[in-house]
Structures are given as C-alpha cells and as structure tokens.
Amino acid sequence: MAKRTNRRIVLVKRPEGEVTPDCMRLAEEAAPEPGEGEALVRNLYLSLDPTQGGWMKYDTYMPAIPIGDVIRSAGVGEVIESRSPLYAKGQLVSGLVGWQEYALADGGGRRMNAVPAGVSPVESVSLFGITGLTAYFGLLEVGKPKPGETVVVSGAAGATGSVVGQIAKIQGCRAVGIAGTDEKCRWLTAELGFDAAINYKTQDVGDALREACPKGIDVYFDNVGGAILDAALLQLARGARVALCGAISGYGEKEPPPGPRFLMQLILKHAHMEGFLVLDYVARFPEAIAAMRKWAAEGKLQNRVDVVEGLENAPAAFQRLFTGGNTGKLLVRVA
Ligand code: NAP
Numbered sequence: 001m002a003k004r005t006n007r008r009i010v011l012v013k014r015p016e017g018e019v020t021p022d023c024m025r026l027a028e029e030a031a032p033e034p035g036e037g038e039a040l041v042r043n044l045y046l047s048l049d050p051t052q053g054g055w056m057k058y059d060t061y062m063p064a065i066p067i068g069d070v071i072r073s074a075g076v077g078e079v080i081e082s083r084s085p086l087y088a089k090g091q092l093v094s095g096l097v098g099w100q101e102y103a104l105a106d107g108g109g110r111r112m113n114a115v116p117a118g119v120s121p122v123e124s125v126s127l128f129g130i131t132g133l134t135a136y137f138g139l140l141e142v143g144k145p146k147p148g149e150t151v152v153v154s155g156a157a158g159a160t161g162s163v164v165g166q167i168a169k170i171q172g173c174r175a176v177g178i179a180g181t182d183e184k185c186r187w188l189t190a191e192l193g194f195d196a197a198i199n200y201k202t203q204d205v206g207d208a209l210r211e212a213c214p215k216g217i218d219v220y221f222d223n224v225g226g227a228i229l230d231a232a233l234l235q236l237a238r239g240a241r242v243a244l245c246g247a248i249s250g251y252g253e254k255e256p257p258p259g260p261r262f263l264m265q266l267i268l269k270h271a272h273m274e275g276f277l278v279l280d281y282v283a284r285f286p287e288a289i290a291a292m293r294k295w296a297a298e299g300k301l302q303n304r305v306d307v308v309e310g311l312e313n314a315p316a317a318f319q320r321l322f323t324g325g326n327t328g329k330l331l332v333r334v335a
Contacts, residue, residue, distance in 0.1 A: 004031035008100030021315035039087035126329035135163035147172030155223030157184035159329035304328030
C-alpha cells in the first residue's frame with residue numbers, strides 16, 4: 001500500500017503580539033505508523049481556540065509548542081488502524097489531535113476519549129467539547145447563578161459565550177450578552193432567548209448595561225477583559241460573582257494591557273472575582289455532557305458552529321477569533 005502523507009501546520013516562529021499566519025507553515029511528511037499500544041487517527045474536525053495563541057508564544061498552563069512542531073489543538077477523528085486494546089477501528093475519538101491529517105493515540109500522553117454514542121463529531125468539539133464545558137463549569141461552579149438573577153456574558157456570540165447565556169436562561173436567570181455586531185445581537189435575542197444584547201462596537205457599554213440590568217449584574221462571565229470588564233464592574237449588584245474565563249481583548253498585545261480600573265467595586269459591592277480553567281473539572285466532564293445533552297434534547301440548548309473547509313486554511317481562519325469573524329464554535333474540517 002502506498003505510504004500515506006500527513007499534511008500538517010507547524011510553528012515556524014513565535015508570534016509577537018498578534019498571531020499572524022506567517023508564524024506557521026504547511027508541511028508534509030509520511031503519516032506515522034502505529035506502534036504497539038498505539039492507534040492511527042484520521043482527523044475530521046480541528047478546534048480553533050484563542051488559547052492556542054498563548055501556546056504558540058510561551059509556557060502557560062501547558063508548555064509552549066516547540067518551533068517546528070505541529071500546532072497543538074483539540075479535535076476529533078476516526079481510528080483507522082489500531083494496535084491498542086483502548087481503540088477500535090472505526091471508533092470516533094477526540095483529544096489533542098493537532099492541526100494535521102493524522103494523529104497517533106496511545107494510553108499515555110496522547111490518550112484520546114471515545115466520542116459518546118449519539119454525539120456527532122461536530123458536537124464533540126463544540127457544545128460537548130471544551131468550550132461548552134467551559135461555559136457549564138464557569139457559569140455554574142464559579143458564577144453560581146440563582147433563579148431571578150441577572151447574568152451578563154461578554155464574547156456572547158462565540159462558542160463559550162453563546163452557551164453561557166443559554167445555560168443562564170435554563171437556570172431561570174435574566175441573560176444579557178455583549179457582542180460585536182448587530183447580527184450577532186439579533187441571533188442572541190431572537191434565536192437563543194437572551195433577554196437583551198449589547199453591541200459593544202456601536203453602543204456605550206456602560207449606558208447599555210445600566211439599561212439592560214436595572215437591578216445590577218449578579219454574575220458577570222468575562223471572556224474579553226479590558227474596557228468591557230471595567231464597564232461590567234461598575235454595574236455589579238451587591239454580592240455579585242465575576243467569573244474570569246478569558247481576556248481576549250488583550251491577547252494580541254505585545255505588552256500586558258493595563259489592569260482593571262474599578263476593582264474598588266468588589267469592595268463596595270461585597271463582590272467576588274475568580275478565575276478558572278476548565279481543565280480543573282476534567283473528572284466531572286461526563287456529568288456536564290450528560291446534563292447538556294438532556295437540555296439539547298429538550299430543545300433548550302442550541303449549538304452553532306462556523307466551519308472552515310481545509311487544513312491549509314486553519315492559520316488564516318484562526319484570525320477570525322480576534323476580528324469577530326466567527327459566530328459560535330470555529331472549526332476546520334479536514335476530511
Ligand atoms: P469565541 O468566543 O468563539 O471567539 C472569540 C470571540 O471574541 C470573537 O468571535 C469576537 O466576537 C470576540 N472578541 C475578539 N476580540 C475582542 C475584543 N477585543 N473585545 C471583545 N470581544 C472580542 O472563542 P472561545 O473559544 O469561545 O473563547 C472565548 C474566551 O474564553 C476566550 O477568552 C478564551 O481564551 C476563553 N476560554 C477560557 C477557557 C478556560 O478554561 N478558562 C476555556 C476556553 C476558552 P465579537 O464579534 O463579539 O467581537
């Protein structure tokens with residue numbers, strides 16, 4: 001049989017500030033042969049996540065991607081050869097597959113998880129993948145919303161934010177989203193059931209939050225940091241919880257952006273601000289997926305994905321996360 005070629009996107013230089021496509025290149029090499037205890041996975045969909053920019057630049061909660069290595073990424077694929085009792089040929093698996101056509105799975109550092117029966121490959125890397133799980137745990141465990149409270153989420157039309165607002169509604173809360181276009185705001189209110197949405201590019205966010213949250217913000221789920229976090233802090237209700245999920249407005253900066261200006265509000269409002277990583281909750285992922293699958297089956301939770309065709313387009317597509325060019329979960333379809 002002719003040897004398979006593995007096309008892959010590799011890191012050629014560390015980005016400074018903004019992640020630009022020229023930090024990566026398309027490379028080709030022979031696809032790996034699975035050794036004893038390994039399986040060969042043909043990748044179907046790759047995940048594009050803002051955190052990959054950090055992995056390209058420096059050590060974070062994971063070591064920096066070495067120069068020349070494949071871009072680390074989550075994704076889903078099909079087992080096409082197996083020399084491991086953990087994986088069966090034809091099985092769908094998800095894990096850190098990398099931006100490439102083929103990946104090896106094993107029982108150690110390259111362990112992948114079986115996609116549960118009834119979950120589609122796309123769902124496994126969107127609603128029931130890392131971003132959906134981030135929304136679930138960040139909102140419920142850090143934000144701790146109570147029925148009748150007001151939940152505000154920034155990056156609201158993205159993969160994580162769109163799920164946060166929907167779970168807030170399921171919890172009986174008022175949900176207010178902040179997003180970057182009128183079309184995104186319309187989608188949030190008309191289709192996802194948010195009570196209000198604010199276009200941060202055309203509206204004064206402080207004024208709009210005062211109007212949309214007359215009793216103040218009880219839970220602020222922050223995906224963006226910067227000026228929007230400042231505006232939300234000024235509108236906190238007494239006893240508010242601020243869940244720090246991400247700070248994408250600063251990810252493209254060469255120098256760390258200035259800190260939040262209104263931390264005094266935490267004192268005045270007896271409020272609480274806490275950062276979290278979804279990986280803290282790995283042991284509880286099955287419980288969250290079961291809950292979200294039930295809500296989805298009941299029609300309470302929608303999943304929207306934005307799929308770009310072709311591995312070679314991943315570096316350019318990645319920029320959409322920072323320009324607002326995606327609605328819902330951004331994926332690349334490989335095969
Ligand atoms: P996403 O929301 O699907 O995409 C990013 C969105 O951010 C864009 O669509 C854009 O929408 C918005 N954005 C970009 N630049 C912005 C700016 N300067 N100001 C305001 N909004 C901006 O991405 P995601 O994967 O779901 O990630 C969302 C956030 O969650 C990120 O900060 C990410 O780092 C974080 N995250 C954290 C964890 C964790 O464990 N803590 C896990 C996953 C993700 P607009 O059109 O609205 O601007």
